[in-house]
Amino acid sequence: MMETARRRPSSFELHGPEDFAAMRKAGRVAAEMLDFITPYVTPGVTTGELDDLLAKKAEDYGVTHGPMGYRGFPKHICTSVNHVVCHGIPGDKKLNDGDIVNIDVTPIVDGWYGDSSRTYFVGKPSVKARKLVEVTYECLMRGIEVVRPGATLGDIGHAIETHAKAHGFSVVADFCGHGIGQTFHTQPNVMHFGEAGEGEVIEEGMFFTIEPMINAGKAATKILPDGWTAVTRDRSLSAQFEHTIGVTADGCEIFTLSPKGWHCPPYEGA
Ligand code: MF3
Ligand code: CO
Ligand code: CO
Numbered sequence: 001m002m003e004t005a006r007r008r009p010s011s012f013e014l015h016g017p018e019d020f021a022a023m024r025k026a027g028r029v030a031a032e033m034l035d036f037i038t039p040y041v042t043p044g045v046t047t048g049e050l051d052d053l054l055a056k057k058a059e060d061y062g063v064t065h066g067p068m069g070y071r072g073f074p075k076h077i078c079t080s081v082n083h084v085v086c087h088g089i090p091g092d093k094k095l096n097d098g099d100i101v102n103i104d105v106t107p108i109v110d111g112w113y114g115d116s117s118r119t120y121f122v123g124k125p126s127v128k129a130r131k132l133v134e135v136t137y138e139c140l141m142r143g144i145e146v147v148r149p150g151a152t153l154g155d156i157g158h159a160i161e162t163h164a165k166a167h168g169f170s171v172v173a174d175f176c177g178h179g180i181g182q183t184f185h186t187q188p189n190v191m192h193f194g195e196a197g198e199g200e201v202i203e204e205g206m207f208f209t210i211e212p213m214i215n216a217g218k219a220a221t222k223i224l225p226d227g228w229t230a231v232t233r234d235r236s237l238s239a240q241f242e243h244t245i246g247v248t249a250d251g252c253e254i255f256t257l258s259p260k261g262w263h264c265p266p267y268e269g270a
Contacts, residue, residue, distance in 0.1 A: 012204060013206075014205030019138055019246075028114070029063060035262055036054075041122060042229050045095055048093075051076050061109075063108060064108035073087075077105050079101055079103055082099055082238075084105070085230040085232060086172075086230050086238075088231050097123030100122050100132075102118070105117070117118075117242040119239045135167045142159040142163050147252040148250060149249065152199045155194075157190075157195075158196040161193040171192050171219060172212075172215060173192075173193060174230070176190050178209055179207060181207045190209065192213070205247060206247040208245065211241070218236065241264070243255070243257075
């Protein structure tokens with residue numbers, strides 16, 4: 001996700017049927033990668049091993065991973081464990097029973113970026129962790145449900161924020177969703193909080209991500225000295241889900257839906 005930053009001029013690239021077909025392919029690869037990795041997310045595996053597996057998978061597909069080398073990011077995917085909010089760097093860290101981990105992939109398929117993430121349970125997480133993950137998934141889907149031409153970006157943020165707060169959770173404000181297509185991160189910035197009816201008006205043909213990060217504690221984050229890993233300042237748990245969508249005449253198309261139906265854990269039969 002992008003850092004929430006300066007305003008940009010509000011003119012968005014609008015896409016037609018050929019671009020939708022290209023994004024459908026890229027989104028499908030992202031979703032298949034997240035499906036593929038599911039049975040490997042178990043106690044004892046390292047996040048570096050998950051990165052290796054998906055690096056190999058990309059070779060099989062003949063695609064590359066957007067994050068590798070992006071502004072100096074050193075790995076193929078992001079793995080964000082427990083109080084890591086986003087942009088965790090895969091490494092030697094072993095996953096433990098009871099952890100939650102977000103895996104975020106962005107394959108580039110014929111030049112188009114498909115960006116998606118899911119949070120996974122490692123073994124058996126606490127009741128609190130399971131509730132956070134479930135509500136975070138619901139936040140993503142509530143945000144997606146309001147997308148149609150004529151609605152605003154504020155409507156999306158409002159839907160997400162309302163649901164998170166109703167459960168006593170907080171919405172990360174330091175990172176947001178983003179326009180996407182043949183560029184990884186472009187306008188608009190898609191905030192995960194806001195006021196209904198405010199913000200830019202959504203138009204048919206827009207491509208963007210929605211990717212709420214929801215914390216069990218306070219919203220504040222900080223970046224670790226590696227320059228990437230964002231964590232909750234109060235070390236509370238954080239969860240995230242992300243889809244890439246395209247705005248249609250009467251709603252939106254989700255490009256990154258799981259072919260296996262593994263939308264939210266527990267991922268049955270993995
Ligand atoms: N996939 C992330 C997003 O949702 C971006 C990762 S960029 C990286 O936008 F450099 F951190 F990998
Ligand atoms: Co994204
Ligand atoms: Co992503």
